Each structure stands twice: as structure tokens, then as C-alpha cells.
Amino acid sequence: xxSRYADENLSWIAPLVLLVIAIPFLxxxxxxxxxxxxYVLNIAGIYTILAVGLDILSGYTGLIxxxxxxxxAIGAYTSAVLVDQAGVPFGLSLIITPIITGLxxxxxxxxxxxxSGMYLGLTTMGFGFIARRLIIALRAWTEGSAGLEVSNPVxxxxxxxxxxxxxxxxxxxxxxxxxxxxxxxxSKIGRAFMAIRDSERAAEAAGVNLTRYKLLAFFMSAVLAxxxxxxxxxxxxxISTDHFDILLSIYFIIMILVxxxxxxxxxxxxSVFIVLLDFLLIPAFKDWxxxxxxxxxxxxxxxxxxxxxxxxxxxxxxxxxxxWLKIRIxxxxxxxxxxxxxx
Amino acid sequence: MTETFGGLTQEVVSGIALGCIYALIALxxxxxxxxxxxxxxxxxELMMVGAYVNFFFVSALLEVPLLNGAWAFIIALVxxxxxxxxxxxFLDLIINRPLKDEPVFxxxxxxxxxxxxxxxxxxxxxxxxxxxxxxxxxSSVITFGGVAVSTLDMFIILSAVVLVVVFYLFxxxxxxxxxxxxxxxDPMAAHLVGIPVKKVYRNVWIFSMVVATIGGVLLAPRTLLxxxxxxxxxxxxxxxxxxxxxxxxxxxxxxxxxxxxETVSMGTLSFHFPWVKEINDVIVWIVxxxxxxxxxTGILGQEEVDRV
Numbered sequence: 193x194x195s196r197y198a199d200e201n202l203s204w205i206a207p208l209v210l211l212v213i214a215i216p217f218l219x220x221x222x223x224x225x226x227x228x229x230x231y232v233l234n235i236a237g238i239y240t241i242l243a244v245g246l247d248i249l250s251g252y253t254g255l256i257x258x259x260x261x262x263x264x265a266i267g268a269y270t271s272a273v274l275v276d277q278a279g280v281p282f283g284l285s286l287i288i289t290p291i292i293t294g295l296x297x298x299x300x301x302x303x304x305x306x307x308s309g310m311y312l313g314l315t316t317m318g319f320g321f322i323a324r325r326l327i328i329a330l331r332a333w334t335e336g337s338a339g340l341e342v343s344n345p346v347x348x349x350x351x352x353x354x355x356x357x358x359x360x361x362x363x364x365x366x367x368x369x370x371x372x373x374x375x376x377x378x379s380k381i382g383r384a385f386m387a388i389r390d391s392e393r394a395a396e397a398a399g400v401n402l403t404r405y406k407l408l409a410f411f412m413s414a415v416l417a418x419x420x421x422x423x424x425x426x427x428x429x430x431i432s433t434d435h436f437d438i439l440l441s442i443y444f445i446i447m448i449l450v451x452x453x454x455x456x457x458x459x460x461x462x463s464v465f466i467v468l469l470d471f472l473l474i475p476a477f478k479d480w481x482x483x484x485x486x487x488x489x490x491x492x493x494x495x496x497x498x499x500x501x502x503x504x505x506x507x508x509x510x511x512x513x514x515x516w517l518k519i520r521i522x523x524x525x526x527x528x529x530x531x532x533x534x535x
Numbered sequence: 536m537t538e539t540f541g542g543l544t545q546e547v548v549s550g551i552a553l554g555c556i557y558a559l560i561a562l563x564x565x566x567x568x569x570x571x572x573x574x575x576x577x578x579x580e581l582m583m584v585g586a587y588v589n590f591f592f593v594s595a596l597l598e599v600p601l602l603n604g605a606w607a608f609i610i611a612l613v614x615x616x617x618x619x620x621x622x623x624x625f626l627d628l629i630i631n632r633p634l635k636d637e638p639v640f641x642x643x644x645x646x647x648x649x650x651x652x653x654x655x656x657x658x659x660x661x662x663x664x665x666x667x668x669x670x671x672x673x674s675s676v677i678t679f680g681g682v683a684v685s686t687l688d689m690f691i692i693l694s695a696v697v698l699v700v701v702f703y704l705f706x707x708x709x710x711x712x713x714x715x716x717x718x719x720x721d722p723m724a725a726h727l728v729g730i731p732v733k734k735v736y737r738n739v740w741i742f743s744m745v746v747a748t749i750g751g752v753l754l755a756p757r758t759l760l761x762x763x764x765x766x767x768x769x770x771x772x773x774x775x776x777x778x779x780x781x782x783x784x785x786x787x788x789x790x791x792x793x794x795x796x797e798t799v800s801m802g803t804l805s806f807h808f809p810w811v812k813e814i815n816d817v818i819v820w821i822v823x824x825x826x827x828x829x830x831x832t833g834i835l836g837q838e839e840v841d842r843v
Contacts, residue, residue: 256640303824307831309639310574310780314772315827318820329813438769442647449644491658498651505645506633 205371212363216356230355234427236467237362238420243447243463244373244456245416250445251453252377253409254389255304256313259320260444263414265436266323267293267421272342272431273333282345282426290418297414301407320441324433339432342425358427365423369416373456385409439494446501452511461512469496544682546802547795552688554794555695556757559750560771561778561786562698563743568781569706570715570739571631573642577650578747579768584622584653585748586755586764587661589615590668597669615748623744627737650765658762670756691753698746699787706783715739773823779833788834793819
């Protein structure tokens with residue numbers, strides 16, 4: 193009998209892991225300012241973890257979340273307070289904090305049992321605002337809106353003190369999250385999620401427990417956001433509530449839409465693409481733009497992101513991963529015209 | 536005791552004015568939602584665009600000699616509304632038509648990206664500084680038995696009520712309004728019975744943009760004019776949901792309730808209970824979530840029944 197994952201091609205995973213390990217060495221070989229690039233890659237890695245979580249919720253299960261920055265903020269602040277003020281070791285916080293964030297996910301997921309679509313978008317957006325406000329209100333621990341300095345991550349006596357070591361810490365989790373998320377999405381759970389996305393009634397008729405699976409989707413998504421939050425707090429070493437605003441939540445959605453909602457690789461592609469665009473291309477572009485119009489960096493950034501998302505939604509709803517799928521099918525069927533199979 | 540009571544009345548009155556602004560914004564997306572079932576997250580930004588266009592007209596016209604103040608404001612308003620008509624038709628072309636029949640998620644994100652783009656473009660055109668638009672009514676204040684209302688607030692309340700009544704009658708009494716409702720129900724069937732669906736869509740975007748412009752023109756002297764004005768649009772969503780999304784009287788009912796809750800919590804409640812201060816700027820969202828948990832269709836909304 194064929195095992196469950198037999199039809200999936202796994203031979204590329206080993207080269208990919210090697211590539212992930214090799215990238216920092218390559219960058220260090222090529223340029224002297226490698227630290228900045230590693231910093232950018234670290235952010236991309238953290239956002240990838242969160243985007244995979246958001247993709248599970250929005251892409252696979254079809255539940256919109258416009259408040260994921262709230263989960264990220266809760267994860268980051270919980271871990272900062274636990275490690276620096278309660279003296280919990282970082283390794284333990286890596287386990288406790290995602291679970292706490294996951295519980296917040298259950299709380300937010302509870303309204304989702306009754307409402308959907310736009311109303312759910314509004315509820316989660318409200319959650320984002322409320323979470324931020326809550327963090328400011330608990331200023332005894334979080335120092336309010338002034339921001340909070342966080343210690344370095346220490347794991348098994350080893351301190352991750354710079355971007356070089358952080359890279360390996362973060363990308364260990366990135367690879368683990370991608371592998372686990374793909375496995376879970378190919379299992380019964382993932383199929384239940386997709387069934388809910390495609391038709392709630394049909395899913396329920398087929399025996400999917402809506403309550404359980406919707407809450408599970410919120411829980412998984414929030415756990416991943418919490419994990420991203422822990423890594424964010426301890427590797428950026430400074431967190432402030434200003435960072436976790438509604439625009440950040442919208443950027444996460446842009447990531448999964450540009451990558452291709454409803455596929456884990458899509459979320460990965462999208463978040464890496466958007467972060468690289470944000471940190472590498474836009475600063476370069478800014479000087480060129482400044483020749484023509486007086487414009488601020490934040491405005492260029494939002495203009496470009498807005499345009500990218502808009503164009504992707506209209507012309508390429510499947511995202512970058514969809515482009516890749518088309519190219520792959522084109523090559524497989526090469527002499528035949530595959531366009532007839534895509535409409 | 537009378538002192539607190541007077542303060543409370545004052546707060547309720549300015550809350551009603553604030554609520555009428557929410558109602559004007561909420562009316563804008565209720566119109567679009569009623570006819571096209573598209574939820575327009577960019578309504579606040581449309582309002583900002585309208586306010587800016589009006590501001591440019593006013594500042595240009597006040598420079599012209601031989602033109603006294605009142606005429607300048609009237610001509611500027613006409614100019615801004617004319618711009619709104621063109622811009623509304625343009626939005627229909629780029630947002631509504633390509634995204635017809637796409638999933639809700641894509642449409643929401645498309646309007647959000649429209650909001651982001653409009654804000655950035657406006658920042659490029661108008662520059663980053665905050666403008667102080669002149670108010671057509673100066674700073675005159677009317678006093679009723681100890682409660683002061685600025686003339687501008689009176690106008691805001693008046694125009695919100697008038698617009699809500701006009702659109703309510705329009706949707707329930709006129710041929711075009713009923714055609715719009717039919718289009719929302721089932722565009723294909725509407726097309727078959729001879730309703731010009733494309734025109735319906737275009738007109739409804741134009742109406743919505745015009746309402747947004749009027750809201751922006753009235754609001755700009757009250758707050759100040761900068762590119763973040765559109766964030767107020769987000770607060771109008773809870774108001775619309777509270778009243779019942781897609782219901783025109785619901786827009787004003789929800790708006791006024793939200794406005795009063797907000798100002799009272801900012802004033803009297805914060806004064807008596809210090810912890811309320813912490814939740815002031817999210818209180819509308821807390822109310823929203825509570826409403827959605829108890830009665831998802833809002834106060835005046837109708838339960839939607841759809842067949843499998």
C-alpha cells in the first residue's frame with residue numbers, strides 16, 4: 193500500500209536545507225555589509241513563520257484575519273515579559289508563549305463561529321486595535337507605548353548575540369514550520385480546512401466538525417504568530433507598540449496574496465518577496481524617485497505595496513506560486529499548448 | 536449635580552455631530568454595498584480625496600478678486616462634486632468591473648489596497664503637512680439653553696439627516712432605486728428584465744463618491760486636513776455594523792449611537808472612572824465585537840437567508 197506522502201517529491205528538501213545553510217556564507221563572501229543582508233533575511237524568516245500561520249487561517253480555511261499584527265505583538269510582549277521579568281528561560285518561553293498566543297487565537301476564533309466574510313475581517317481588525325491598546329494599558333510590565341528592550345535569546349547556555357547566529361536560530365524554525373505545516377495541510381486536518389473554505393455547508397454535511405476545525409485553524413495560526421513574536425522580540429531586541437499597527441496586518445495579507453493564498457510555499461515566497469522588496473529594492477528606488485517628486489519613504493513603500501497587491505488581485509489571483517505552477521505545467525506538456533487547459 | 540448633567544448634555548450633542556459624520560461615511564459604503572455587495576474599505580480615503588479637492592478649489596478661488604467668500608465656497612463645492620462624479624465613474628471602471636464575482640476576500644483586499652494607494656498618492660500631491668481648511672461658517676456658535684453647538688456641527692447633522700432621508704426615499708420609492716436593489720439581489724436576473732446593470736453600478740459608485748465628498752468637505756474644518764483623515768473611515772465601519780450593514784436608516788442610527796458612546800466615554804466616563812481612559816480609542820471596536828456576538832445583523836439590519 194502506498195504511504196500517505198508517497199506521491200510527494202521530497203528529494204529537493206536536502207538541497208534546499210543546504211542552500212539555507214550556505215546563504216549566509218555566500219553573502220559574507222560577496223559583500224562586506226553582509227550583516228545588513230542577514231538582518232533583512234532574519235526579518236523575512238520571522239515573517240515567513242507568521243505568513244504560513246496566516247495562510248493556514250486565511251488561505252486554507254478561508255477565514256479573513258486583518259489583525260495578525262495583534263498576535264505577533266502579544267507573542268513578542270509575552271515572551272519579553274516572561275524572560276526578562278519573570279526569569280523564565282528562553283527555551284521554555286519558546287514553548288509557553290506560542291501556547292498563550294494560541295489561547296488568544298481561540299478567544300478571537302470564537303466569534304468566527306457565528307460570522308464570516310467582511311464581519312470577521314472587522315472583528316479581527318478590532319482585535320488588532322484592542323490588543324495594541326491592551327499592551328499599552330499594562331504599562332507596569334510593558335512600559336506602555338515607550339517600547340521595551342529585550343534580552344538576547346539564550347538556548348542551552350549559548351547566547352545568540354548577533355544577526356549571524358540569529359539567522360541559524362530563526363531559519364531552523366522556518367524550515368521546521370514549513371515542513372510541519374505542509375504535512376499537516378496534506379493530512380485530514382488540512383483537507384477539513386479546505387472543505388470549510390470551499391463550502392461550509394458541504395463540509396458540515398460531509399462530517400467536518402465546523403466548531404472544532406475553525407477553532408483549530410485560529411489556534412494553529414495564532415501559535416505560529418506567537419512563535420514569530422518570540423523570535424521577533426529576542427532577535428530585534430527592541431519592541432514597541434507602534435510597530436504592530438493595522439498596516440503591518442495588511443502587509444501580512446499582501447504577503448500571502450502575492451505569494452498565492454492556499455499554499456504553504458506561496459506564503460513563503462510572498463513573505464520573502466515582500467520583505468526583500470521593502471528593505472532592498474525600495475531604498476534603492478527611493479533616490480531615483482526623489483529626483484522627480486518630493487515624497488517620503490513610507491509613502492513610496494505604501495504606494496508600491498498597494499499597487500503590487502492591486503495588480504496581483506486583478507491579473508494574477510493565484511500569486512507567485514500560481515505563476516510557478518503554470519510554468520511547470522508548461523514545461524511538462526511542452527509541445528502541447530497548455531493554455532487550453534487553463535481558462 | 537447640575538454641572539455634571541450640563542456637561543453630559545453637551546457631550547451628547549457633540550457626540551451626535553460626530554455620529555453624523557460616521558453616518559455620512561457609513562452611508563457611502565452602505566450605498567455601494569446595497570447595489571453591488573462590494574464592501575468598500577476605502578470610503579474614508581474617498582472622503583479624504585474629496586476634502587482635499589475641495590480645499591484646493593477653495594484656496595484657489597479665495598485668491599480671485601471680485602469673488603466674495605460665500606461664492607467661493609459654493610463654487611468650490613460644485614467643483615468638488617463634479618470631480619467626485621468623474622472619480623466615482625473611474626473607480627467603477629477600475630475596482631468594480633474587474634472584481635465582479637471574485638471572492639469576498641479579494642474584493643476586501645482590493646479596496647484596502649485602493650485605500651493605501653489613494654493615501655500615498657494624496658501625500659505625494661499635497662505634501663506631508665497638515666492643512667487648516669477655512670470653514671465656510673467661521674467659528675460661529677449657536678447656544679440652546681446652555682448647550683453650545685457650532686454652526687458647522689449643525690450643518691453636519693442637517694446634511695446627514697437630509698442625505699439619509701433622500702437616499703431612503705430613493706431606494707424605496709423611485710424606479711432607479713428599486714433597480715439598484717434588484718441588481719444587488721441578482722445581477723443576472725436584473726439584466727434579463729432590462730435593468731441597465733452597468734449604469735446602475737456606475738451610478739452607485741458616483742453617488743457614494745459624492746456623499747464621501749460632502750462628508751469630507753464638512754469634516755475637514757472640524758478635524759484638520761491631512762492624509763490620515765481616512766482612518767476615520769475605519770471607525771465608521773463599527774457604526775454601520777451596529778446599525779445593520781446595508782440599511783440606510785441603520786447608518787444614521789448606528790453612527791449616532793457610536794458617536795455618543797465615544798464622546799461620553801471620552802468625557803464624563805473617563806472623568807469618573809479612570810480606567811475608561813485606557814480603552815477610549817478602541818471603545819467602538821469593543822462595542823462592535825459585542826454587537827456581532829449578540830446580534831450579527833445589527834439593530835436595523837435584516838437577516839439574510841440564502842439557499843444552498
